[in-house]
Amino acid sequence: MEYKNILVAVDGSEAAEKAFQKSLDIAKRNQARLILAHVIDSRTFATAEAYDRTLSERSEEYAAELLDSYVDNAKAAGLNNLVRCVEYGSPKVKIAKDIADNFQSDLIICGATGMNAVERFLIGSISENIIRYASCDVLVVR
DSSP states (O other), X not given: OXXXXXXXXXXXXXXXXXXXXXXXXXXXXHTOEEEEEEEEOGGGTTTGGGTOTTHHHHHHHHHHXXXXXXXXXXXXXXXXXXXXXXXXXXXXXXXXXXXXXXXXXXXXXXXXXXXXXXXXXXXXXXXXXXXXXXXXEEEEEO
C-alpha cells in the first residue's frame, strides 16, 4: 500500500520529534505529501486568558516557529511537498477527525505519550483517541 497524504502531529516534544523523523522516511519512500499539524489546545488557557490576553498570541507564535523548524528539517531531508496546519481546539478531536479529513490523510503518525497509567485511565492519551477515531491508518511511534 502506498500512502499519498501523511499527517504528522507535532508539538515540540521528544515523542513528536521521533514521529516526525519516522514520517520523513515514510513520506520519502512513498513520494507523499507531508502535512505537519500542530493543535493549540485552547482549553488549557481559556481561564488564564482572562488575566493574560497574550496567551493565544504567544501560542500562535510558538506554533509558527515550531512548524518553521519542522519544515526546514523536512526540506533539508529532501522533502518539498509539505503543508503546515495550525488549528485551535482539542488535539484528540482535531487531529483524528478534522485535520485528517480536510487533507484526505491516509496515514496519521503521532508520538506515544509519556502519561502515567493513572492519567491515561482518567483522561486518556491523544494517541489513544487518534487510534480510536481516525478513519485511516495510524502509526504511533515510541
